[in-house]
Amino acid sequence: MPAGGGGRFPAWAAMATAAFMMSHQVGGKSIRDALFLQAFGPERLPAMVMAAAAVSVLLGVFGARLFSRFSPERAVPWSFAASGVLQLAEWKLAEASPRLGALAVYLHMVAFGAVLLSSFWLLLSEQLDPIEAKKRIGRIAGAGTTGSVLGGLLAAQWRDLTGAGQEAALLGALGGIHLVCGLLLLQTPRRTEAPRAAPEPWISPQKVLRSAPHLRHLAALVLLGTAAAAILDFLYKRAAAETLGRGEVLLEFFAYFNTGVALVSFTLQTLVSRRALERIGVGRTVGAMPALVSGGSLLTLAAPLFPVIAGLRAVEATLRGSLFRAGYELMYTPIPPGEKRAAKTVIDVGCDRLGDAVGGALCQAALLLPGVPVGGVLLVATALIAAANTWVARQLDRIYVQVVERGLLHRAAEVLLSGAGDWTVDRELLESRYAAAPAAIEERQPSPTPPAAPVRVDDAAWCLAELRSGQEQRVKRVLEAQRPLDAVLAPAVIDLLAWPAVSGEAREALLSVRAPIAGQLGDRLADPKCDFSIRRRIPSLLLALGGRRAMQALVEGLEDERFEVRFRCARALDELACREPALRPPAEVVYAAVERELSVDQNLWRSRRLLAEQTPLEQLQHLDEVLKERADRSLEHLFSLLALVLPRE
Structure with missing residues (x-):
């Protein structure tokens, strides 16, 4: 948890809000698409996508300023409540004027809905540190996927529950769901912050993006991914309207489709996302989606039929809601709150909608050019965009380490774990x-x-x-x-x-x-009554001896109350793992050690020093070359730990 004390963000509240929020999202998407295609047809869809993107970008900039001026803990609950009230008004508008209602609902779901999704994850990322995030984000996203299933089933069965011609009434139910989300967040205990003499100044998102290359990288990832998704979405809805017609059956089809996607996303989120993040890293986890979309688009060229296009769209949506989402949100947890509040909404909403605009523009251009095979051209464009995004995603492992470094001093906690x-x-x-x-x-x-x-x-x-x-x-x-x-x-x-x-x-x-004497050395290392000057010299001996017993003793040393012992144990473990990969310690043990190191007082973090120089065995060239100019031993120690579980590129 971040420093500051106060109430802890309860897991049940986060999971319940995610479930309600995603049930609204899936049900809202289903009614949005059904109402629009019934009123205007698929030919007007690219123009509507671009118009909604423009409105969404404006709201994204407004949201960034809002969350910089006011904390997400204050702004997010009222944003959900305002959305619920607007949805109730759209219900009555759609009953009085279906075409105006369809436009209002489309703009609301695309623009306002995106801001709310981003703001919820922003609030969550400020409540979790990088290690806790890996443990909890997967479960919270899994609860959201469960809500997606329930929202899809509600939309699919709405006609049976209320009778024919009552599709607009679903908007009233969705408005009530967002009001519940707002109430949940309002009643959730909040951490207390030190009083400020004046409100925090607004930080320009453009200035933050210019000064932070890692955020520009995330912006490119979002823009390219959304552009490819927008093209696929147009092809999928165009094929659905041509195959199924423009009647009420569209709502039922979209609802069942979205529910199926949510079920598969839930499975991946529950069984795969955390393991993927820990075993193959953030880059490959996030890159799975664009890689499969690129290859699938080329394969679809051979058989551009409605079931094939719908299947490709399902693959993209499934991976976006599971592996991509888990890895992408993890990238924000170590970023300092000031940068995060200024830039995240702009990236999540502005770049996402800009990607929609790019995809919509390509679709509109393909429709206007005479004699152009619309489906084939757009599939090739999707493959190229997704291939570029795959390359972008593969850089995330390197960027994540850099982001952790920049955010370390902003994640200190009150409890001192290094001894009194x-x-x-x-x-x-x-x-x-x-x-x-x-x-x-x-x-x-x-x-x-x-x-x-x-x-x-x-x-x-x-x-x-x-x-x-x-x-x-x-x-x-x-x-x-x-x-x-x-x-x-x-x-x-x-x-x-x-x-x-x-x-x-x-x-x-x-x-x-x-x-064998590794056991004796390990016992001395673990004995707090043993002289510190003995214990700090034992890790290099265990490294020289090697073997599994030495590795186990060094892992136990990561919990020592003295920083220098922990520092030397981490160095020895890293060198031992380089020599014998089979002796690499379990990832969960290393992440727990990183979490403990992140939870120290900021002043103590900066003041740590070693009592003596390191022995040649403890000097790790692959780290010392990078950190030789740094006097911050705490940061050096953290990198030694991260080198045990993250790729070294």
């Missing part, structure tokens, strides 16, 4: 305690120490006594003579890691032990 107090104050105590030990011992000696006898390497008890003597030269002589080190001496040598003067020799001796 400033851990850097005891640096001298940790390092000097053992360094001063030999001098203290020598001060107590009444006379110079006589020359030591030759080391008896076959006497483990004598070696143990020498290792505990506290005299540097005696300790070093035993460590150098013990090659390989007797496993019985390993616990005593591990204790010597805290003494800087002999820690290097102790490390080499431990690496020479022929018996």
Whole structure:
């Protein structure tokens, strides 16, 4: 959750609102298309799409300014309530004048409906951090898909429920649904924010887009995807009107079609979306839709029949409502709220409607050109646009890492998970305690120490006594003579890691032990009572030893209360995974570690430092080359973790 405290956005409220909202969306699309085709026919559809796109762009700009001036928590509930009231007025208008009612409903569903969808996801993205989003967005979107099914079934059975000639009354029911959404959001507890002396200044969406390349990339993704979808939608509705006629049967057909799409979307959302995001990344998950649309358009050229065109449209709509939506919304969760509020509505609504306008213009041009095979030309255009969008989507993995970096300092929480107090104050105590030990011992000696006898390497008890003597030269002589080190001496040598003067020799001796000692090292690493100066040197030893037990110990170290231990464990895990991919830790464990790191106080985040330089084994070239100019160890640590689960391109 973002910083700020206060009430938590309940999962039940988010899921219930998503269900009602999407039931309205599917039922509204069905009645919108049926009323328009009955009143005007498919030939007027491209012009209507372009007109609705223009109105929607204006509303999108207004929405961006609204959500920059007022928080989504205040503006979104009242927007849903206003939509419900307007829908009730459209019900009466459609009964009095079907043609005017069809125009009003079309503009409302395309323009206002898009703003409401975007605003809901904007509100949701501000309530979730990047890791929580991966866990919850799939379930919330799945609840929305369930609502889509119910809304489609309501529209399909409306004539049986109310009788013939009562299609306009469905608008009244849809208005009531949006009023319920507004009430749900109004009654939901909200997080409390620090009081501000003055309202937040409006941030220009154009300025944000110019200064944020990742947002321009998302804008291109939306525009190209919608342009291809608009062309397919025109071909599909044109074929439906030619095949089924322009009677009341259109509402029933559109409703069942949208319901089928929603059912498949629900299945994909529930079973596939989260796994796809975790296993193949954001880019490939989002890119599945344009890739299949491009290939399917070329295949449809061979048989441009109504069932084939409807099937292609179903594929596009299904993937858009499941894989594409889950991956696309995930891209917004790490973006700072100021940028998000200024740009998201413009992208979701403005670029989406601009894509509609581009698709509508291409359709209109194909209709006006004499002798042009409309279906074939538009299918080729769809294939080309979708192919370009596939390339755009494949860049999202790289962009997501960049977005996470930019949004880190905006996602800090109040709870400190790194331990109480400033851990850097005891640096001298940790390092000097053992360094001063030999001098203290020598001060107590009444006379110079006589020359030591030759080391008896076959006497483990004598070696143990020498290792505990506290005299540097005696300790070093035993460590150098013990090659390989007797496993019985390993616990005593591990204790010597805290003494800087002999820690290097102790490390080499431990690496020479022929018996497995990763378990002993892991136990010391996990013991909070063990000296910190010992525990911070253990990760590089585990990396050198390798193996599954070492990996398990390093994973446990990611939960340590001390930042430096966690930092070195993450570095060691990343290098270990590069050497042995089979030892890569589970993705859910890594994401949980990232979530804990994101939940620290901002001042502590910026102040983290290491007590000593990293060993050569801990220096990871693929990260250090990127971050060598940065002093922010917290950010460097986060990238070490992300490198375990995200592609390295």
